[in-house]
Amino acid sequence: MSLLKIEDLHKIYPNGTHALKGVSLSVEEGEFLVIIGLSGSGKSTLLRSINRLIEPTSGTIEFMGKNITHVHGRELRELKTKIGMVFQQFNLIKRRSVLANVITGKLGSLGTLQSILERFPDSVIEEAKKNLEIVGIPEKADLRADSLSGGQQQRVAIARSLMQNPKLLLADEPVASLDPATSNSVMQYFEKVNKEFGTTVICNLHFLSLVRRYATRVIALKQGEVIYEGQPEEIDEAWFKKIYGEEAEEVEIR
Amino acid sequence: MSKHKSIVDPHKIIKDRKDREEKVNLVKAALLDAFFVFYSIVVVQRAVYYKFWLELRELPFSWSEIGAFAILSLAAGALWASSRTSISARLFSIHKDNRITKYSVEIFGWFLFNITFIAGWMITRVSLVDLFTKEGIEGANRIFGSLLSPELGIFDEALFAIIETVYIALVATIVSIPLTLALSFLTARNLMKDNKVQAVVYYFFRVILNFIRSIEPLIWAIVFSVWVGIGPYAGMIALLVHTIASNAKLYSEAIESIEEGPVEAITATGANKFQVIWYAVVPQIVLPFLSFTIYRWDINVRMATIIGLVGGGGIGTMLMQYQGLAKWNEVGLIVIMIAVVVWIMDYVSAKIREAIY
Structure with a gap:
């Protein structure tokens, strides 16, 4: 049974933009699926439909064998606790400490009063520290989040998502605002999470060199439709031009 | 496992939404145009004609006259907006992109601004004479003098x-x-x-x-x-x-x-x-x-x-x-x-x- 199964998914935004036009795909457990495509091709919309940050217009999404297309309330929050998410802009709480930011990953399983009074069980604090060690920055725990570099902030975001012990980790262009060297090091943490903990990863990426290096499978979106599905090494010149347009040329980053 | 296949047609949703939006905008534009016309008639009649031209002190007023203006304006607004060349059609972006629209927006806009200013001038009873009367200036002197010697x-x-x-x-x-x-x-x-x-x-x-x-x-x-x-x-x-x-x-x-x-x-x-x-x-x-x-x-x-x-x-x-x-x-x-x-x-x-x- 697939971990995730999407069928004929459509999304129309209130302004009339038809962002997804009948996307179907399935993801097996343990995969590192990379989604590529131009800006505006629907990559972010697809990712946000999976953890239901946005409401799909039609179609179905099955996660762990359950139809989650229209779950709401407590059920929706429970779904979200099982799916971690990392964003292009890191989306940390800038004014709070790194440790506090990591702990927020656990909010879904903490009580409201407890979390507002910020009385966290020692086990949660320990777990947060352990996750900071996994992403290699345990010494930054007490610093303010916005005092860290971009790459470090993204690692904090990964640690935050690890607090959820996610079955699935979504990454929306996680390295798009980082320099090439930092990009590679951040991607290695996704690889580590994927290989060591067996967490399934779905990641939107721009650079093909990163795609070839980390993806176990690739899907390409163009104007809201899946136009390619296959192994990363099978994307040749012709496919590249088809995905990114005739004028595109591949740039290498290492 | 039960799956509910969706019966929604996304393309129809988009088309319906566009149609509805267009209709709503047309009605809004017609009403706004009607208001503009109504406003122009009333201001021109009362401020420009009665007050400025005839120099009446007491302005005549009747509800039936206002009612007639309103009906006339509604008709004019509806016609004008549906021609898609009016100022409101432009405001709600349902206008035809041609010269008539351009002129009607510019000329009517300028007209509205001017009659509004004239009406404002009349209503506030601006008078340079009052600012410089002898008694007035003496009073001001007295007060300022006292204020300055607390x-x-x-x-x-x-x-x-x-x-x-x-x-x-x-x-x-x-x-x-x-x-x-x-x-x-x-x-x-x-x-x-x-x-x-x-x-x-x-x-x-x-x-x-x-x-x-x-x-x-x-x-x-x-x-x-x-x-x-x-x-x-x-x-x-x-x-x-x-x-x-x-x-x-x-x-x-x-x-x-x-x-x-x-x-x-x-x-x-x-x-x-x-x-x-x-x-x-x-x-x-x-x-x-x-x-x-x-x-x-x-x-x-x-x-x-x-x-x-x-x-x-x-x-x-x-x-x-x-x-x-x-x-x-x-x-x-x-x-x-x-x-x-x-x-x-x-x-x-x-x-x-x-x-x-």
Whole structure:
């Protein structure tokens, strides 16, 4: 049974933009699926439909064998606790400490009063520290989040998502605002999470060199439709031009 | 496992939405054009024709005439908007992109501006003659002269009164904080868009706060001086009510302009609404809230001086008494003291707000 199964998914935004036009795909457990495509091709919309940050217009999404297309309330929050998410802009709480930011990953399983009074069980604090060690920055725990570099902030975001012990980790262009060297090091943490903990990863990426290096499978979106599905090494010149347009040329980053 | 296949056709949704939007915009444009035409007819008739041309003192008025204008305007508006060359068609972006539209927008827009200015000139009875009458200038001389030679004998009395004023403002500001906080979350659009109940709560409080805010503290002071009796307490409540209404708007606007990223991230962890607000919203709004509140204290001191004029206590009440007795030297001292205190408050609050950021 697939971990995730999407069928004929459509999304129309209130302004009339038809962002997804009948996307179907399935993801097996343990995969590192990379989604590529131009800006505006629907990559972010697809990712946000999976953890239901946005409401799909039609179609179905099955996660762990359950139809989650229209779950709401407590059920929706429970779904979200099982799916971690990392964003292009890191989306940390800038004014709070790194440790506090990591702990927020656990909010879904903490009580409201407890979390507002910020009385966290020692086990949660320990777990947060352990996750900071996994992403290699345990010494930054007490610093303010916005005092860290971009790459470090993204690692904090990964640690935050690890607090959820996610079955699935979504990454929306996680390295798009980082320099090439930092990009590679951040991607290695996704690889580590994927290989060591067996967490399934779905990641939107721009650079093909990163795609070839980390993806176990690739899907390409163009104007809201899946136009390619296959192994990363099978994307040749012709496919590249088809995905990114005739004028595109591949740039290498290492 | 049961799967419900979707029967929604996305393309139809898009088309329906466009059609509906187009129709709604056309109706809006027709109504707005009708209003423009109606306004033009009335202003031209009354201000330009009756007042300026015929120089009538008493303007004739009849409801049946107004009614006839309204019907005429509605017809004209509907015709004009449906030709898609009107000013409103342009405003709602359903216009034909041609020369007729361009001219009708430019010429009619210029026409509306001019008749509005002429009407305004008539209504405010602008007169250079009144500014330079002999008696007028003598009166002004007398008052300015007295104000510039203040009576120091009432300094102690004025000092106590102005301290009372500052405290009225302070208490009103402090008491407003918790209530404003609660209301600002309930009137922030981005937090209240999840379901219908939230939308109802949002509009309910918005309407009430808008109503309260649109009534000046001076008028609230009149209401409360009847309710709780003349004095500082009435002034304080009047300020409090208005402070809550205006700051709730500022606060909720601050909430609406926060970065959405952290909200999205915390929501994605499966956190509930309270947790999202506490972790993703609150840290982003603490500083603006503090800044608004301090600024409001400064505004409240200024308002508290005015509120005294209608029985809200403090220095304003004192000012009113001496003004009533035409003791302009005493009034002079009070005005100077108000100016000094307001200036100090202004300076202090600006410094504190600078230090926060």
